Each structure stands twice: as C-alpha cells, then as structure tokens.
Amino acid sequence: MTPSAEELLTIARLYWGADEAYRFRQDPSPEDLRYEALWAEKTKERPHWGAFVRKLREAIPxxxxxxxxxxxxxxxxxxxxxxxxxxxMRRPQKVWVVAGYLSILAPVYTVHCVRKEYLGNQLRSAKAFLGPIPLELQGITDTVARHIEAEFGATALPLEVAQTPVPLYVNLMKPPETTLFHALFTSEPGNIL
Structure with missing residues (x-):
C-alpha cells in the first residue's frame, strides 16, 4: 500500500530542512546528519541494487x-x-531515457522519462516528463516498474501524490517549487547522464 502524502511528508521532514538556517553554515543540520547516516546504512545495499541493474539489463536486451x-x-x-x-548525426536529434528511482526514505518508486536533445555530440537540453509515458517507451517503463516491485516490494508513487508541494528545501529546490517527488527521488529529474 502506498503511504499517503501526509505520511511521506512526515518522513521527508526527517531528512530535509524547512528553512535555510544551515545553508551558509559549516556545521550540518540535524536533517543533514540523519540523511548522511541513512545513506551510510543504505550503502550496504549497493550490491543488491547492482545485481538488480544487471537483471534489468537481461530483461531489456x-x-x-x-x-x-x-x-x-x-x-x-x-x-x-x-x-x-x-x-x-550533425542534425538535431531527440533521445529518450527511462529513469527508475527507488527511494531510500520510503518504500516507493517512480519511473519517468527524460527527453534529451542533441546537436551532434553536444547536449542542448534535457526535460523530464513525469506524466504520461510516450507509447514507444511504455513497454520499457512497465518492465522497470515490474522489476522494482518484484525485487524490492516498493509501490509506485502516484503522480498526483508525487506532485504534492512540500515546505522543504531539497538541495537547490525551495518552496513553493519543492514537491514530494524532489524530496523522495531527485531534485533534478532532468539532470541525468
């Protein structure tokens, strides 16, 4: 069962600050300390995630x-x-990327698409699409989602919940732009490799 927006906000508040009091200080905030400790703990799960990525490669040859x-x-x-x-080629070209994220803060995941536009080898722009998946990528996104659910038992975070505004500062995101998506997955969904 997917946690409610209120439950997810309660979790996110443990790891993200509600103000910028520590932004220019050298000492970490209590939220920073909890976040760093959680990542140190989750680092132990990296081999499991690496094995998952290898299985996903086999599933989408x-x-x-x-x-x-x-x-x-x-x-x-x-x-x-x-x-x-x-x-x-030298002409402008659009390349789609599917991104699947498993939150370390809550048992939820998301799968979205990023459209990258190139001119030659130079990236001109990248834009995340959190909403409807282009039809040509639906099979890939479904495979990623099924594998995350099967391997980790996480549930998909519905878009309407993911887009819930939160009064938190997440990396460079700040209210009123910050959403649960930013707090649980990434503050820069279009900024990928």
Whole structure:
C-alpha cells in the first residue's frame, strides 16, 4: 500500500530542512546528519541494487541499462535505460531515457522519462516528463516498474501524490517549487547522464 502524502511528508521532514538556517553554515543540520547516516546504512545495499541493474539489463536486451545512484545528491537508487540509437548525426536529434528511482526514505518508486536533445555530440537540453509515458517507451517503463516491485516490494508513487508541494528545501529546490517527488527521488529529474 502506498503511504499517503501526509505520511511521506512526515518522513521527508526527517531528512530535509524547512528553512535555510544551515545553508551558509559549516556545521550540518540535524536533517543533514540523519540523511548522511541513512545513506551510510543504505550503502550496504549497493550490491543488491547492482545485481538488480544487471537483471534489468537481461530483461531489456534492446537497451543499455546503467546504475545511477549519485550518493548524497539523490535520496534514491536509480537506473537509467537508454534505448539503442543510431550514431548521433550533425542534425538535431531527440533521445529518450527511462529513469527508475527507488527511494531510500520510503518504500516507493517512480519511473519517468527524460527527453534529451542533441546537436551532434553536444547536449542542448534535457526535460523530464513525469506524466504520461510516450507509447514507444511504455513497454520499457512497465518492465522497470515490474522489476522494482518484484525485487524490492516498493509501490509506485502516484503522480498526483508525487506532485504534492512540500515546505522543504531539497538541495537547490525551495518552496513553493519543492514537491514530494524532489524530496523522495531527485531534485533534478532532468539532470541525468
């Protein structure tokens, strides 16, 4: 069962501050200390996540699947799925990436898409799409979701709950822009490799 927005906010408040009192201080806030301690504990689960990513590669042989867990930067483990593409030419090209995140704060996950636009080898823009999945990526997103559920017992965080505004400062996100998505998964959903 998916926790409610209120329950998730209560959890998020343990790890993210409600003000900027510690922003320019050298000593960490109580939330920072709890977050760092949780990541230190979750680091022990990295081999399990790595094995999961390898299984996901086998389940989606038509794609490249990469581990994406930048430690303290995101409150989640992540997997990026890149459908195979022809070599990027000199003309503008759009590339879709599927991102699956398993929160370390609560037993929830999300799968969304990022559209990257290139000119040659240069990334021009990246935009996250948290809402409806493009039809051509639906099979990939369904596979990622099924595997996360089966391996970790997490439940999908509904979009309407994920988009709930929260009065928290999450990395560079600040109210009123901050949502539960930012607090539980990543503050920069479009900023991926």
């Amino acid at each position: 038509s794609c490249d699947v990469w581990d994406y867990a930048p430690g303290l930067a995101n409150p989640s483990f992540g997997a990026l799925v890149y459908p195979h593409h022809e070599k990027i």
